[in-house]
Amino acid sequence: MVRKGDRFVVIGGGRVGTAVGYLLAQAGRSVAAVACRSEESLEKVREYLPYTYLTTDMVKAARKGNVLLLTTPDDLIADACVTLASAGVVKRGSYVVHMSGALGLDVLAAAEEAGAATASVHPLQTFADVRGAVRKIPGSVFAVTARDPRTGEWAEDLVRLLGGEPVRLEEENKVLYHLGAVLASNLLVALEHAAELLYQEIGMEGEKALKALLPLIEGTVSNLRRLGTERALTGPVARGDIGIIRRHLEKLEEEGREEHLHVYVALTRFALDLAEAHLSRSRSQEIAELLERYT
Numbered sequence: 001m002v003r004k005g006d007r008f009v010v011i012g013g014g015r016v017g018t019a020v021g022y023l024l025a026q027a028g029r030s031v032a033a034v035a036c037r038s039e040e041s042l043e044k045v046r047e048y049l050p051y052t053y054l055t056t057d058m059v060k061a062a063r064k065g066n067v068l069l070l071t072t073p074d075d076l077i078a079d080a081c082v083t084l085a086s087a088g089v090v091k092r093g094s095y096v097v098h099m100s101g102a103l104g105l106d107v108l109a110a111a112e113e114a115g116a117a118t119a120s121v122h123p124l125q126t127f128a129d130v131r132g133a134v135r136k137i138p139g140s141v142f143a144v145t146a147r148d149p150r151t152g153e154w155a156e157d158l159v160r161l162l163g164g165e166p167v168r169l170e171e172e173n174k175v176l177y178h179l180g181a182v183l184a185s186n187l188l189v190a191l192e193h194a195a196e197l198l199y200q201e202i203g204m205e206g207e208k209a210l211k212a213l214l215p216l217i218e219g220t221v222s223n224l225r226r227l228g229t230e231r232a233l234t235g236p237v238a239r240g241d242i243g244i245i246r247r248h249l250e251k252l253e254e255e256g257r258e259e260h261l262h263v264y265v266a267l268t269r270f271a272l273d274l275a276e277a278h279l280s281r282s283r284s285q286e287i288a289e290l291l292e293r294y295t
């Protein structure tokens with residue numbers, strides 16, 4: 001269990017670190033220090049944590065607490081951990097946690113060697129700013145990975161303290177887990193960009209293209225929420241309209257739009273996977289063969 005007397009230190013007061021510090025303080029916990037690289041960023045943290053010790057020296061910050069939350073950019077977590085462990089500020093019995101979705105616990109090896117319990121707690125959400133993170137962290141699913149069952153329970157408790165819903169994740173599955181998140185979020189944005197580019201070409205200039213697409217995107221998300229992936233799928237694949245799929249493919253090939261063609265073929269295969277239960281075997285087979293010709 002996270003104890004009432006635990007003192008939290010945030011190393012990396014950015015979007016996630018500041019919001020987590022704020023939510024912990026709101027929950028009545030002691031947020032003893034926050035470290036950032038620049039004074040400018042510390043000023044922003046001050047708006048959320050006016051009574052917390054703020055510094056650009058992560059070692060000084062870490063001295064103040066027994067639970068260290070490493071919320072720097074992912075590439076810096078291992079180095080930050082080594083810096084703290086070699087400075088002797090990671091104590092036996094303390095906790096060192098990171099919040100990256102892709103990284104395992106190996107990046108916290110230096111803290112483990114120093115006798116700390118290590119874990120990662122990753123909110124399955126996207127945060128563009130601190131305000132959004134404060135709003136969205138409560139209610140988010142968090143993937144919890146820990147070295148041992150006791151630390152796992154402790155980390156789950158930490159997630160609940162933030163208002164999140166913990167889900168256990170084995171360390172070896174972290175990369176696949178993160179790939180799922182990237183497909184569902186970052187590459188969904190990239191996919192909307194692919195659609196936006198086509199619309200801009202046919203006369204919807206600048207932001208008009210996305211504006212036109214947004215109600216469709218929102219309708220799709222709403223269907224996903226209500227009906228799940230299989231029933232939310234509409235369009236030519238769901239209907240088995242092979243003539244339309246053929247037209248799309250021919251057009252993309254004719255105009256040499258290779259990137260769009262690759263994406264279309266790959267995603268139509270996943271769509272076919274969802275639609276198969278509702279299509280005749282022969283129609284599914286025809287669509288699969290058509291796609292094969294464009295691979």
Ligand SMILES: NC(=O)c1ccc[n+]([C@@H]2O[C@H](COP(=O)([O-])OP(=O)(O)OC[C@H]3O[C@@H](n4cnc5c(N)ncnc54)[C@H](OP(=O)(O)O)[C@@H]3O)[C@@H](O)[C@H]2O)c1
Nearest residue numbers: 012013014015016035036037038041071072099100126127
């Ligand atoms: N944003 C998201 O959507 C999201 C979602 C889930 C998980 N996460 C995870 O949350 C973690 C933090 O991400 P973020 O988006 O909050 O990053 P961020 O907004 O870029 O913040 C990173 C912070 O780390 C600080 N920092 C960098 N080097 C430092 C150093 N040597 N000493 C002290 N502070 C240092 C930066 O300070 P300066 O500003 O002064 O450079 C900055 O405040 C990452 O592991 C990320 O994978 C993020």
